[in-house]
Amino acid sequence: MSRPVQARRLEGTDKNIWVEFVKLAATYSTVNLGQGFPDFPPPDFLKEAFARALSGENHMLHQYTRAFGHPPLVKILAQFFGKLLGQELDPMNNVMVTVGAYQALFCCFQAFIEEGDEVIIIEPFFDCYEPMVKMAGGTPVFVPLRPKAPKDGKLMSSADWQLDPAELASKFSERTKAIVLNSPNNPLGKVFSRGELELIADLCVKHDVLCISDEVYEWLVYDGKEHIRIASLQGMWDRTVIIGSAGKTFSATGWKVGWTVGPNRLLQHLRTVHQNSVYHCATVAQEAVAQGFQRELELYGKPDSYFVQLPKELQRKRDWLVQSLDAVGMKPIVPEGTYFLVADISKFKSDVPDVPDSDEPYDSRFAKWMVKNKGLAAIPLSAFYSGAHKNNYSHFIRFCFAKEEATLKAASDILQKWKQEK
Numbered sequence: 001m002s003r004p005v006q007a008r009r010l011e012g013t014d015k016n017i018w019v020e021f022v023k024l025a026a027t028y029s030t031v032n033l034g035q036g037f038p039d040f041p042p043p044d045f046l047k048e049a050f051a052r053a054l055s056g057e058n059h060m061l062h063q064y065t066r067a068f069g070h071p072p073l074v075k076i077l078a079q080f081f082g083k084l085l086g087q088e089l090d091p092m093n094n095v096m097v098t099v100g101a102y103q104a105l106f107c108c109f110q111a112f113i114e115e116g117d118e119v120i121i122i123e124p125f126f127d128c129y130e131p132m133v134k135m136a137g138g139t140p141v142f143v144p145l146r147p148k149a150p151k152d153g154k155l156m157s158s159a160d161w162q163l164d165p166a167e168l169a170s171k172f173s174e175r176t177k178a179i180v181l182n183s184p185n186n187p188l189g190k191v192f193s194r195g196e197l198e199l200i201a202d203l204c205v206k207h208d209v210l211c212i213s214d215e216v217y218e219w220l221v222y223d224g225k226e227h228i229r230i231a232s233l234q235g236m237w238d239r240t241v242i243i244g245s246a247g248k249t250f251s252a253t254g255w256k257v258g259w260t261v262g263p264n265r266l267l268q269h270l271r272t273v274h275q276n277s278v279y280h281c282a283t284v285a286q287e288a289v290a291q292g293f294q295r296e297l298e299l300y301g302k303p304d305s306y307f308v309q310l311p312k313e314l315q316r317k318r319d320w321l322v323q324s325l326d327a328v329g330m331k332p333i334v335p336e337g338t339y340f341l342v343a344d345i346s347k348f349k350s351d352v353p354d355v356p357d358s359d360e361p362y363d364s365r366f367a368k369w370m371v372k373n374k375g376l377a378a379i380p381l382s383a384f385y386s387g388a389h390k391n392n393y394s395h396f397i398r399f400c401f402a403k404e405e406a407t408l409k410a411a412s413d414i415l416q417k418w419k420q421e422k
Ligand SMILES: Cc1ncc(COP(=O)(O)O)c(CNOCC(=O)O)c1O
Pocket: 034, 035, 036, 037, 099, 100, 101, 102, 103, 126, 182, 185, 186, 214, 216, 244, 245, 246, 247, 248, 253, 256, 257, 258
């Protein structure tokens, strides 16, 4: 058979970091700080809501619900985000529920991007943005966050990685259709400041560009930092799609419930992609997430709110991991948000010989060696860069710290033992 099977739109999108590293972690790791998921359960109130949905009298929860979102869920999301954004949201037109934030992203690129369109992606970035832009026929245009050495010998923070305003502005052209903003940012944990968001917003308004705002870590911000929603800035509501994830919000990554919030002029096209692809998300999971948000609306800002308790607990884990990495010389970049922490592996390079001219970035080979020889799984930072820039920062690896204390302690023990053996 000679006819090509693969559609051209798949070209260059066949490799996936998660498929490769999840398999390695499953095979070799004793301590998995790789893929971003908690190793602790979702909160009891959410599990109980799921159990009630499953076994309650309302047997219709086992059947199809409304395609663009289970009514109780879109209603509470409209209420919740309307409160956060300070405006009235229509649950039927300003909210759409998706199969995780992944599908929300896919709908955005499929709905808005076509051949000839450029999409600005800020590096390092959550890896799926690039292949999703390419599968939609678009051209990704990359702009880096550049690290600035912190003064007075302090540990570097994700805030030290910044956009160069002139460099960012130079990436906008008449071909620019959208920019992807991910704040808090995976993998660095950077929480974009109001000034940085205003810089991006001004360029979007000036060039009439859409903003796909991936805010899945919106509740995971530390040190009193505030997550600012770019859609709330001047001129941005009408051109922004906000993306959220129940997986990250409620520590239930396997439920794959996500959502988009935005103006009907944009969401109407997301609905077209959604109804012609997955069409519908699990009804019971949506029912449980709706009840979770109902609780959180009642407890908003209070000590018992999960959105208050989770970041507090994660900040403790972050600080503990920062100390244990610093103690062994794996210099951490202290994240302002998310549950990821990037560390400099330079001091451990001697154990993993470099292979000149290898087309695999050093950190990728290091992470594979580490999981196979030390049982500790992490993700190379180069996985979050485009092909042309993968070697720019190839002496860093990313750890996920949304883990039980015992898991984090086991990771620290491995690193301490490794350091003593050097
Ligand atoms: C920025 C970002 N957007 C979207 C998503 C996907 O969210 P969902 O799970 O709701 O589809 C994720 C999930 N990442 O998890 C893998 C990892 O980085 O280890 C994400 O980090």
